[in-house]
Amino acid sequence: MGRAKFTASSSKATAGQKLLFDQLQQIAQGLGETFAPFCEVVLHDLTDPKQAIVAIHNNLSGRKVGQGATELGLARIADPDYAQVISNYANSFADGRQAKSTSIGIKGADGSYVAALCLNVDLTLFQGLQSAIGQFVSVDANNSPREQLIPVGADAIRAHIDQFAARRATTPRALNTEDRRALLHELRDAGCMQVRRSSDIIAAHLGVSRATVYADAR
Incomplete structure (x- = not known):
């Protein structure tokens, strides 16, 4: 888990923005603890795209606090009308593991994006479980004796x-x-x-x- 205090471009940050990011930090921490260890939760400061990552909980991507914004973050910075919630889209980590992601844009009082809260779920374990469960519940309909496991009375x-x-x-x-x-x-x-x-x-x-x-x- 990585974490850093919000500076919001230092002197440019308003008291309201600092309060907002403090609350977002708490939300990110709560989500990270709830969905550990399968879900990475990342808080981005879109007012400082070159050092956008403010916090990472359950670090699955190998990124670090202080790294720059993603393409999605840059798109929100460029366009205030960009979709605020993008949920359950296909993604992948740097090592090729498949992921399911949800990104939530946070707007400031002027309507521009100031932050983003992103959740990245590692699907590797769930895909393995899905395969194992599928094998476990399969039956051979061509090799089944006539039998019912219902008590007769x-x-x-x-x-x-x-x-x-x-x-x-x-x-x-x-x-x-x-x-x-x-x-x-x-x-x-x-x-x-x-x-x-x-x-x-x-x-x-x-x-x-x-x-x-x-x-x-x-």
């Missing part, structure tokens, strides 16, 4: 029956023999018939006898 059996009946626009107790047989096959394939007292649960929900359930399950 009485409530699950009743819910399965209700869903089956709803697909046929009817109620469980109104299912005909053919539909009941199809239902019992589904329940067996889903492992519901392995539940203790499953025949009693199914018979009660369908409003038939256990003997009917056994016959339809054949």
Whole structure:
């Protein structure tokens, strides 16, 4: 982290500008501490472009306090109508690491730019995490056995029956023999018939006898 007190071209600085930069210093420090160590926060004094960098927190770019303004800073100095906020634009550090940057221009009372607060996020770690997560969550759909990791119990059996009946626009107790047989096959394939007292649960929900359930399950 680099830091320097604001001089704003020494005698040319007004009390208001000094107060403004003091507050910007606090903001830059707070952002730097919050997003450490992934985000570099740089405060620029655009009233002194040759020594524009006032503070650097989480120095990822290798720059130093006292270095000159960037092209973006010079563009703001030349044009007060230049965009005040430019967010999430692609950038890169000197060693080639990819970065995502946001630059916020700060204007003085006369409408000209006096400062800029810039955030540069190192994307290297996040890109690595994205790749690792993508690999971790991938599944082989062509090599998957038929299995559900949902516990099967009485409530699950009743819910399965209700869903089956709803697909046929009817109620469980109104299912005909053919539909009941199809239902019992589904329940067996889903492992519901392995539940203790499953025949009693199914018979009660369908409003038939256990003997009917056994016959339809054949």
